[in-house]
Amino acid sequence: MKKIGRIIFALAIFLSGATLVPALGLPAQGFNWQHYENVYATIKLFIPVIVR
Amino acid sequence: MGNAGNHFKPTGIAERCDWRGLAAFGLPFLIYLLTLAPTIYNLDSAELTTAASTAGLMRSTGYPLYLTLGYFWSKIPLGDVGYRMNLLSAVFGALTIFLGERILRRWQLGGWATFGALGLLATSTFFWGLSLVAEVYTLHTALMAGLILALLHWSDSPTPQRMAVIGLVGGLGMSHHASTVLLIPGSLFFVLSMRPKKALSPRSLLAFSLSALLGLSFYLYLPVRYMAQPPFNYAGIFDGELNFHPVDLTTLEGLWWLISGRAFTDAMMAYNRLGFWQETQRYLVQLGRAFFAVGIGPGLLGIVLLFRRKWREGGMLALMFLSNAGFYINYRVMDKDTMYLPTYLIGALWIAYGFQALLDWVRQDEPERKLGLRTLSILMLGSVLFALAWNWRIVDLSDDWTSRLQGETILRRVERNALVFGWWDVVPVVQYLQLVEGERPDVQAINRFLIAPNDLVSAIKKEVRYRPIYVDHIPGELAESISATPVGPIYRLIEPK
Numbered sequence: 319m320k321k322i323g324r325i326i327f328a329l330a331i332f333l334s335g336a337t338l339v340p341a342l343g344l345p346a347q348g349f350n351w352q353h354y355e356n357v358y359a360t361i362k363l364f365i366p367v368i369v370r
Numbered sequence: 371m372g373n374a375g376n377h378f379k380p381t382g383i384a385e386r387c388d389w390r391g392l393a394a395f396g397l398p399f400l401i402y403l404l405t406l407a408p409t410i411y412n413l414d415s416a417e418l419t420t421a422a423s424t425a426g427l428m429r430s431t432g433y434p435l436y437l438t439l440g441y442f443w444s445k446i447p448l449g450d451v452g453y454r455m456n457l458l459s460a461v462f463g464a465l466t467i468f469l470g471e472r473i474l475r476r477w478q479l480g481g482w483a484t485f486g487a488l489g490l491l492a493t494s495t496f497f498w499g500l501s502l503v504a505e506v507y508t509l510h511t512a513l514m515a516g517l518i519l520a521l522l523h524w525s526d527s528p529t530p531q532r533m534a535v536i537g538l539v540g541g542l543g544m545s546h547h548a549s550t551v552l553l554i555p556g557s558l559f560f561v562l563s564m565r566p567k568k569a570l571s572p573r574s575l576l577a578f579s580l581s582a583l584l585g586l587s588f589y590l591y592l593p594v595r596y597m598a599q600p601p602f603n604y605a606g607i608f609d610g611e612l613n614f615h616p617v618d619l620t621t622l623e624g625l626w627w628l629i630s631g632r633a634f635t636d637a638m639m640a641y642n643r644l645g646f647w648q649e650t651q652r653y654l655v656q657l658g659r660a661f662f663a664v665g666i667g668p669g670l671l672g673i674v675l676l677f678r679r680k681w682r683e684g685g686m687l688a689l690m691f692l693s694n695a696g697f698y699i700n701y702r703v704m705d706k707d708t709m710y711l712p713t714y715l716i717g718a719l720w721i722a723y724g725f726q727a728l729l730d731w732v733r734q735d736e737p738e739r740k741l742g743l744r745t746l747s748i749l750m751l752g753s754v755l756f757a758l759a760w761n762w763r764i765v766d767l768s769d770d771w772t773s774r775l776q777g778e779t780i781l782r783r784v785e786r787n788a789l790v791f792g793w794w795d796v797v798p799v800v801q802y803l804q805l806v807e808g809e810r811p812d813v814q815a816i817n818r819f820l821i822a823p824n825d826l827v828s829a830i831k832k833e834v835r836y837r838p839i840y841v842d843h844i845p846g847e848l849a850e851s852i853s854a855t856p857v858g859p860i861y862r863l864i865e866p867k
Contacts, residue, residue, distance in 0.1 A: 325742040328728040332749055335658065335666030342658045348765030349499030351412035351773065354705060355795045 390481065394471035395464045398492040401758070402460035402501045405766040410452030411503040412773035413705075416798030417604060419444075419455040419504045424805050426602030427595055427619070429819070430631045434591035435546040436506050451806050452774070455504035462508035463501030467492050469515035470718060476522050477680075479726045486750030487665070487722030493757040494660040496707065497714055499765045506547055507711045513543040514690075514712050517553060521560050521686065528568035530577035536561075537578035541585020548631055552697055552712075556689035563682045592619045592628065601805055608816060610825035612789075612833070640702035649699045656707060660714055661721060662760075664753045668724030669717055676723050691716045725750060777803045779858040781810045785838040790815040791826060792842035792860065823847075830863065839863045 347353065410416055421428045422440025443458050444451050467488050474484045491497055500507045516539045524532040540557070543550035561569040568574060596605075596619035605628055606616035618624040627633065641649055658666055677684035694712045701709070725746075732742030777799035784790060790800060790813060800815040818826060827847045833839055834852065840860045844852070854861040 324734070325732050325745065328732050328742065328746060329749075331667040331671055331724075332664065332728055332746065333667070335661075335663035335669075337663075338658060338666065339663045342655050342663055344662070345495045345659050345761060345764060348495045348761065349503070349708060351415075351795060354413060 390475070390484075391468060391471060394484075394488065395468040398467045398501075399460060399464035401492070402463055402498070403457075405498070405502055405762065405768050406453070406460055407456045407503050407767040407770055408453055409450055409771060409774045410777070410799055410802050411456065411767070411770070412776075412799055413794045414506075414798075415452075415456070415504040416773065416802050417794065418506065419452055420602050420798060420802040420805055421604070422455060422504075423451045424600060424602045425595055425598070426600040426805075427592070427605045427616075429604040430628050430633045431548040432589075432592055432605070432628045433506055433546060435542060435588045436509055437595075438588055438591050439509075440504075452504070452802065456502060459503060459505050459508045460501050462512045463492070463497065466508060466511040466515050466715065469512060469519055470715065472519055473515065473522065473719060474722050476519075477683075477723065479722050480729060482747045482750050483722045483725035483729060486725050486754060487668075487718045489750075489754030490661045490665055490721065490757055491714055491718035493754060493761055494714060495761050495765055496656075496660065497711055498761060499767075500708055500711065502765065502767045505708070507708060510543070510547045510549070511711050511715050513539060513546060513550070514553060515715060517543060517550075517557065518686075518690075521557060522683070524561070525564045525682075528565040528574070530571070530573040533569070533574040534577040534581040537581035538585045541582040542588070543585070544582075545586055545588035548629060549694070549697070549709075549712075552693040553690050555693055556686040559689055560682055560686035563685065589625070589629065592625060596620060602801060604817070604820065606820065608821040608825065608829070610828040610832075612814075612816070612829050614820075634703075637702045638697075639700050641700055646700055653695060653699050653710065656710065657713065657717060661717060662753060662757050664749075665717065665721045668728060669721045670724070671727055672720035672722065672724030675727050676720065687716050687719060773799050774803075776859055778809075780840075780860060781813060783858045784810075784813055784840055784860075784862075786812055788813050788838040788840055789833055790840045790860065791818055791821075791830070792840075793818050796842045796860065818842075834863055834865045 407415075410419055417428065418433070418436065418440070420426065422437045423444035425437070425441050428437065440455060440458060444454050446454055448454055448457065470488050470491065471484055474488070497508075497511075517536070520532070520536045520539045524536055526532075536557070540550065540553075543553070596616065599616075603614070603616055605619065606614055608614050617627060619628060631638075661669065673684070673688070676687070691713050694716075695710070698706050698709045703709075729743060729746055732746060776796075780790065780796070780800055781803055790797065792800075792815070794817065797815045797817045800813070803809040804811060804813065804815070821829070823845065827845055830839055830841075830845070830848060830852070840857060840862050841854075842860050844854050844861060844863070848863075851866070853864045853866060855864060856862075
């Protein structure tokens with residue numbers, strides 16, 4: 319029984335993170351340029367530089 | 371630690387061949403090849419591709435190593451230049467996994483633990499996604515894995531020669547990405563806790579310094595190319611008359627401005643306490659998702675066990691992780707989700723250590739040994755296969771021609787001698803088509819990043835009388851005085867009569 323308990327314990331550690339899946343969710347999107355499309359329109363992004 | 375999964379005993383040529391290393395490079399590379407973006411991609415990819423293939427200059431922090439390697443790589447006769455540079459990311463992504471395997475092999479971790487952890491890393495959304503387009507991040511993780519490996523190699527026999535390897539890889543890392551500086555606290559902790567006298571001996575310090583200088587010598591690219599006045603230069607600004615003022619990279623001040631990332635200092639350390647906590651939560655969710663949540667338990671176990679069994683390695687990885695995570699969590703930029711790859715790499719090493727501990731744990735008992743080992747091994751394999759299948763559909767870019775189509779549409783539809791203003795999602799692809807593929811040299815395209823908002827407005831007011839002007843978004847200051855008509859994805863500005 320103790321030996322089976324060891325396996326169950328190892329499985330519990332392995333799968334412990336999976337209990338967070340409902341809260342974390344699974345990946346829904348990868349790296350995609352459209353995700354960043356138009357974001358620049360809403361900001362005043364300008365980098366002052368040193369020039370001669 | 372254990373050697374689960376190492377029962378196969380090859381002979382002859384097979385014996386001499388490093389199958390594990392071959393698989394560590396070959397499997398991810400094959401996956402990346404099948405899902406690689408087929409042509410030029412957008413945003414930073416287009417900027418990097420154009421700069422590298424034309425020996426041009428990038429914005430901060432300059433990336434001279436990437437630009438040098440990319441220049442030569444872009445000449446290989448395979449697909450278009452955009453595809454070639456995407457392929458380079460795939461090579462470095464697979465190289466990172468290969469070097470990760472070498473690190474885990476040094477810790478004598480078995481095949482299943484290595485496969486499970488590095489498989490999850492290789493198929494995580496951002497690591498996979500950034501291996502499919504021209505980007506700087508997979509070269510950065512490859513150099514980081516190389517640095518960790520060099521440090522471990524030195525610790526076996528702390529000779530000046532091995533210290534020179536650390537210096538060379540560190541110097542190359544700095545020549546590529548200034549954030550390599552975030553690896554210094556962990557590296558210092560490791561060498562000074564391992565063999566401080568050997569590390570600080572004059573011969574070791576000399577070997578380190580000379581080889582680091584060799585690695586850093588790629589920075590010479592910046593002044594050399596500045597003097598050549600390359601057609602693609604993002605290190606400078608346009609004024610209201612549309613004259614371009616490049617930053618003088620032959621001066622120490624100009625060079626330091628570029629490589630130190632001083633232009634982005636406003637975005638660094640940008641959050642208050644509440645904002646930092648919210649960003650930390652976002653990051654932790656992203657990290658958990660990256661390893662499909664199954665990595666969390668074994669990863670935490672791996673951190674604890676590595677500290678207990680190899681505290682120097684544990685401390686080194688923890689410091690590298692905290693420096694990178696802390697810096698980028700507190701960095702206010704829109705695409706910082708893509709910048710966490712170094713922490714993913716360390717996360718994968720911790721997970722592998724935890725996986726192996728679990729396998730060793732269930733291996734201790736007979737007769738349940740086989741049942742436990744099989745169950746865990748199948749779960750590790752299943753996690754990687756599930757990540758592969760789930761993420762494939764959301765990261766696959768093999769049929770994504772959108773960036774090229776958008777750029778070609780713009781160049782086809784704008785009038786002769788047009789002036790196009792736009793951000794990264796519009797202009798770099800247009801510049802790629804012009805400078806690399808020779809399309810529409812009569813058109814001038816300017817990234818709005820390189821011109822101050824007030825200069826942009828005054829330039830538009832002046833130029834709109836003389837030539838066709840197009841913008842991606844109409845500046846608010848002009849909304850009342852200038853009308854616009856859509857032309858494809860941009861707008862043609864029209865001066866009222």
